[in-house]
Amino acid sequence: MIDVDGLTVRYGGGGPGAEGDPDSGVVAVDDVSLSLPDGEFVAIAGANGSGKTTLVRTFNGLVDPDEGAVAVNGTPVADDALAARTAVGMVFQDPRDQIVSATVGGDVAFGPENLGLDRAEIDRRVDAALDAVNMRGRGDDRIASLSGGERERVAIAGALAMEPDHLVLDEPFTGLDEPARRSVVARLRDLRADGVGVVVVTHDLRDVLALADRVVGLADGRVAVDAPPERAVADLPGLDVRVPAAFEAGQDPSPGRTEPP
Numbered sequence: 425m426i427d428v429d430g431l432t433v434r435y436g437g438g439g440p441g442a443e444g445d446p447d448s449g450v451v452a453v454d455d456v457s458l459s460l461p462d463g464e465f466v467a468i469a470g471a472n473g474s475g476k477t478t479l480v481r482t483f484n485g486l487v488d489p490d491e492g493a494v495a496v497n498g499t500p501v502a503d504d505a506l507a508a509r510t511a512v513g514m515v516f517q518d519p520r521d522q523i524v525s526a527t528v529g530g531d532v533a534f535g536p537e538n539l540g541l542d543r544a545e546i547d548r549r550v551d552a553a554l555d556a557v558n559m560r561g562r563g564d565d566r567i568a569s570l571s572g573g574e575r576e577r578v579a580i581a582g583a584l585a586m587e588p589d590h591l592v593l594d595e596p597f598t599g600l601d602e603p604a605r606r607s608v609v610a611r612l613r614d615l616r617a618d619g620v621g622v623v624v625v626t627h628d629l630r631d632v633l634a635l636a637d638r639v640v641g642l643a644d645g646r647v648a649v650d651a652p653p654e655r656a657v658a659d660l661p662g663l664d665v666r667v668p669a670a671f672e673a674g675q676d677p678s679p680g681r682t683e684p685p
């Protein structure tokens with residue numbers, strides 16, 4: 425469970441850790457309160473600059489609140505960042521930001537190795553994570569030889585190897601072609617079925633709306649929409665968010681439906 429309570433984050437001026445006038449600078453997240461239960465698939469949607477990335481980076485302590493607090497499984501992130509990073513896996517917008525090893529297996533093993541787990545447990549987690557992203561047996565492949573979609577899936581596997589309660593993906597479809605998008609969507613559908621809480625940050629809901637239990641729409645750092653997809657969709661175009669054509673036409677899309685880019 426991720427609990428966000430009265431969260432405000434500013435950059436510049438009186439931003440995190442900075443001295444100065446707290447009213448100057450950019451208010452990236454503005455008094456947001458949210459609860460994300462375990463096992464829920466949540467799409468966090470909004471236009472560029474609406475505060476999506478800043479919000480989710482507070483879930484595991486990558487960004488500190490200026491006001492308010494975030495707790496994961498009841499423990500404030502500020503008190504135990506390691507617990508938050510274990511419980512909330514983060515897949516960054518550009519997988520190159522988090523790939524640390526030359527090989528697929530080495531990369532996926534990196535997190536569990538840092539937890540100090542024994543070799544057998546590390547190997548078990550790496551195998552399970554590669555299975556989950558449909559890359560079983562690819563551990564010796566060199567990262568440099570992978571496609572963009574495969575790199576995204578390795579980044580997801582690296583986060584899954586920490587066995588998180590929630591997996592947060594920031595714009596996971598950026599730069600992927602249609603087959604790669606479909607492959608990532610299929611993996612997210614499987615994770616949802618396995619009970620992993622999934623949070624997808626996006627300005628384009630076409631790939632994930634049919635999977636989402638809930639859509640949180642941000643505008644100017646505030647929650648403008650928080651509802652199941654069927655109800656949220658009417659307000660989303662006002663947030664400059666793309667939705668599937670079936671929703672635009674007022675129909676219910678079939679489960680798991682994806683749209684061409």
Ligand SMILES: Nc1ncnc2c1ncn2[C@@H]1O[C@H](COP(=O)(O)OP(=O)(O)OP(=O)(O)O)[C@@H](O)[C@H]1O
Nearest residue numbers: 435436450452470471472473474475476477478479
């Ligand atoms: N490191 C930073 N320093 C200063 N301002 C920042 C920083 N990061 C984000 N901002 C500003 O904070 C606001 C929210 O940005 P954020 O990246 O959280 O939004 P976003 O919805 O994820 O946008 P995008 O889709 O473009 O990534 C924007 O005005 C942005 O310019």
